[in-house]
Every structure is written in structure tokens, then in C-alpha cells.
Amino acid sequence: xxxxxxxxxxxxxxxxxxxxxxxxxxxxxxxxxxxxxxxxxxxxxxxxxxxxxxxxxxxxxxxxxxxxxxxxxxxxxxxxxxxxxxxxxxxxxxxxxxxxxxxxxxxxxxxxxxxxxxxxxxxxxxxxxxxxxxxxxxxxxxxxxxxxxxxxxxxxxxxxxxxxxxxxxxxxxxxxxxxxxxxxxxxxxxxxxxxxxxxxxxxxxxxxxxxxxxxxxxxxxxxxxxxxxxxxxxxxxxxxxxxxxxxxxxxxxxxxxxxxxxxxxxxxxxxxxxxxxxxxxxxxxxxxxxxxxxxx
Amino acid sequence: xxxxxxxxxxxxxxxxxxxxxxxxxxxxxxxxxxxxxxxxxxxxxxxxxxxxxxxxxxxxxxxxxxxxxxxxxxxxxxxxxxxxxxxxxxxxxxxxxxxxxxxxx
Numbered sequence: 161x162x163x164x165x166x167x168x169x170x171x172x173x174x175x176x177x178x179x180x181x182x183x184x185x186x187x188x189x190x191x192x193x194x195x196x197x198x199x200x201x202x203x204x205x206x207x208x209x210x211x212x213x214x215x216x217x218x219x220x221x222x223x224x225x226x227x228x229x230x231x232x233x234x235x236x237x238x239x240x241x242x243x244x245x246x247x248x249x250x251x252x253x254x255x256x257x258x259x260x261x262x263x264x265x266x267x268x269x270x271x272x273x274x275x276x277x278x279x280x281x282x283x284x285x286x287x288x289x290x291x292x293x294x295x296x297x298x299x300x301x302x303x304x305x306x307x308x309x310x311x312x313x314x315x316x317x318x319x320x321x322x323x324x325x326x327x328x329x330x331x332x333x334x335x336x337x338x339x340x341x342x343x344x345x346x347x348x349x350x351x352x353x354x355x356x357x358x359x360x361x362x363x364x365x366x367x368x369x370x371x372x373x374x375x376x377x378x379x380x381x382x383x384x385x386x387x388x389x390x391x392x393x394x395x396x397x398x399x400x401x402x403x404x405x406x407x408x409x410x411x412x413x414x415x416x417x418x419x420x421x422x423x424x425x426x427x428x429x430x431x432x433x434x435x436x437x438x439x440x441x442x443x444x445x446x447x448x449x450x451x452x453x454x455x456x
Numbered sequence: 457x458x459x460x461x462x463x464x465x466x467x468x469x470x471x472x473x474x475x476x477x478x479x480x481x482x483x484x485x486x487x488x489x490x491x492x493x494x495x496x497x498x499x500x501x502x503x504x505x506x507x508x509x510x511x512x513x514x515x516x517x518x519x520x521x522x523x524x525x526x527x528x529x530x531x532x533x534x535x536x537x538x539x540x541x542x543x544x545x546x547x548x549x550x551x552x553x554x555x556x557x558x559x560x561x
Contacts, residue, residue, distance in 0.1 A: 247503070248503070248504045248505055249499070249502060249504060249505025249506070249508050249509040250505060250508075252508050252511070252512055252534060253512065254512065254515055254516060254538075255516075256516070257515075257538075259538075263505065263508050263530060265530065266504055266505045266508065266530075
């Protein structure tokens with residue numbers, strides 16, 4: 161069995177992370193045993209749409225919670241220690257006015273305030289942040305979906321839970337959220353290798369640079385897939401050459417690919433060449449970063 | 457009446473700071489004594505929650521009005537419950553002295 165975790169990410173949204181993720185997942189399933197796809201885009205997960213409901217069998221579901229402080233102002237002496245302990249400015253206190261409140265959006269659920277309180281004025285209550293659902297897709301192959309609850313401030317805890325649950329051994333693909341902020345960092349932190357998907361436009365390049373710089377800082381190896389090749393200009397290619405970043409694959413700018421994708425279908429099913437291409441690309445990544453090369 | 461104004465520096469000639477939570481200084485102006493106090497903002501580099509922490513700071517000073525370029529969503533509701541008036545001033549070239557003159561009119 162081959163063991164490796166690969167994140168599929170991009171700075172810019174809409175470059176084709178999901179296209180690559182679901183097709184690579186499908187292709188690797190044709191070639192290897194035990195492949196898991198984790199949809200880490202908890203704010204709008206959509207990998208599930210590419211598999212028919214009859215094909216999917218739900219095997220487990222885990223609720224992701226956060227413990228939020230509840231302050232009893234009858235017991236509170238307004239000493240302010242809980243606020244001093246809070247790194248995230250989630251407790252608002254006006255000692256003179258005897259006012260105290262919790263800003264739930266800022267709370268990370270660390271429990272420091274409860275620990276700080278000497279008067280037993282802080283109790284905790286569980287707040288649901290979202291859920292992680294595991295589906296069986298093919299034999300010995302799973303799709304793990306992180307789905308944040310609408311209105312929750314940060315999807316990071318749900319992503320963290322999904323990458324932990326999704327770490328089933330074998331080949332694990334992480335479909336990352338867009339951008340380069342905390343949700344992206346949380347996802348790629350668990351990967352042995354990162355595939356950045358971009359498009360050959362000034363927008364694609366601008367965001368590619370930001371993601372590449374972030375990954376360099378994190379010490380993560382990465383390569384690039386250029387989607388919609390043929391569109392835009394050559395600047396992305398010059399950048400890759402100058403920075404010595406491997407170009408892993410090019411996907412042509414073709415109406416038919418977009419059409420298949422927009423129907424929620426997997427392109428590799430009707431284009432067997434894609435299975436070979438993804439297999440070949442995976443083989444090269446695995447050779448350098450799989451199993452023994454795993455320095456997580 | 458005490459009024460907080462966000463400032464880019466610690467003199468009356470400094471310009472207004474367009475951000476509330478992460479401004480450089482808070483000026484506390486007392487319209488009765490005509491005195492001003494400049495407080496360096498300890499929340500300027502906060503990782504998160506600079507707005508609410510700054511709201512707490514100015515509320516502790518007993519102000520009833522805050523002047524800044526903009527306010528985030530979290531602090532707006534906090535100031536509402538504290539019945540502190542918010543004044544949005546979209547003129548980045550106004551100095552603290554000029555703003556005090558405007559408030560005195």
C-alpha cells in the first residue's frame with residue numbers, strides 16, 4: 161500500500177482545485193488500493209456532487225463542537241482575570257460598570273478563562289461548529305467531507321477534525337479551501353506535498369505567488385498544475401521557470417471539459433488519458449515524497 | 457463630555473487614524489476641561505479582536521462619543537449596548553486639532 165498525503169490548493173478561487181481533486185481521486189482509484197479524498201473546503205464543500213447518491217454510502221458522522229464560556233454575573237466579582245488570560249480578546253469587561261460579556265466569534269474554546277476564574281462564575285457550553293461525514297465511494301475508498309455550520313466565524317476546527325478523520329492511511333488527497341489564510345494553512349500543514357492549481361492569467365499569477373511564498377515559509381514541497389492552458393499569457397510559465405517550480409500538468413482551456421464539469425461529472429471517466437496522466441504525475445510525486453520521504 | 461478620537465500620532469497636529477481597533481493612538485478629549493490625553497493603542501498588533509479590546513479601552517475612559525474613519529461589525533454592536541455614539545469621519549487629511557474644533561462648533 162502506498163502512503164502519502166497530497167493537498168490540492170490554490171491562492172485564487174475558481175482555478176480548478178475541485179476539478180483536479182475529484183478527477184485525481186477517480187484516476188488513482190483505478191490504479192491503487194485505498195484512496196481517500198478529504199473535502200477541506202468546509203465553507204462550501206462540493207466534492208460530494210460529483211458522485212451519485214446511489215454510489216455513496218455514509219459510514220460515519222462526527223459533530224465538531226467548541227466549548228464557549230458562559231459567565232454568571234451573580235457570581236462574577238469583575239476582577240478581570242479571565243480577560244487577562246484570554247489571548248483572543250473574546251471577553252469584554254467594564255469593571256466600573258459591572259459589565260461582562262463573551263464575544264463568541266472570537267473564542268477559540270481554549271478554556272483558559274474557566275481555569276482563571278476563582279469564583280466559579282464561568283461554566284462552559286458546547287456550540288456546534290459543523291460536522292465531518294465519511295462516505296464510502298469505491299471499494300476501500302472514502303470521501304470525507306468537512307461541512308461548517310452556516311454563520312460560524314472560522315472553519316479551522318472543522319477542517320482540523322476532517323484531516324484527522326480522513327487520515328486513514330494509504331493515499332490521502334486534501335481538497336483545500338482557496339486563499340492563503342488559516343483554512344489553507346490548516347489543510348496544507350497535514351500534507352507531504354502540495355499541488356497548486358493556477359490559470360495563466362495575471363490574477364492566477366498574483367495569487368500563485370502568494371501561495372508559493374506561504375508554502376516556502378512552511379517548508380512544504382510543491383508543484384503547479386496550469387488549468388485553462390492556452391488562455392491569458394506566458395507570465396505564469398516564466399515565473400515557474402525563474403523560481404524553479406515544477407510544472408506538473410497542463411489542462412487545456414476547452415469548452416467540453418467545462419461542460420462535463422458543470423454537469424457534475426468526472427472528466428476522467430470519458431477521457432481515459434486523464435487516468436494515465438494523473439497516474440504518471442502521482443508516480444513522480446510519490447517517488448520523492450511518499451512513505452519514507454514523509455517528514456510531517 | 458469625553459470624546460475619543462483615533463489618531464496616527466501623539467500631537468494635536470497628527471492626522472486622524474482611519475482605523476478604529478488598530479489605530480496608533482487614542483486621543484481622549486474632555487470638552488469641559490478642554491484637556492487632551494494621548495494613549496498609545498496596546499491593541500494595534502493584536503492577532504484577533506483588536507476592535508473589542510479597543511472598545512473596552514475607550515469605554516473604560518468614560519467616553520460617550522468616538523470619532524474614527526471606520527468601525528468593524530463587532531464593535532458597532534458593543535458600542536450600541538454601551539450607548540456610546542459613533543462618528544464616522546471619512547476625511548483622512550483632518551488633524552486632531554481640526555476635529556476638536558469641529559466638535560466644539
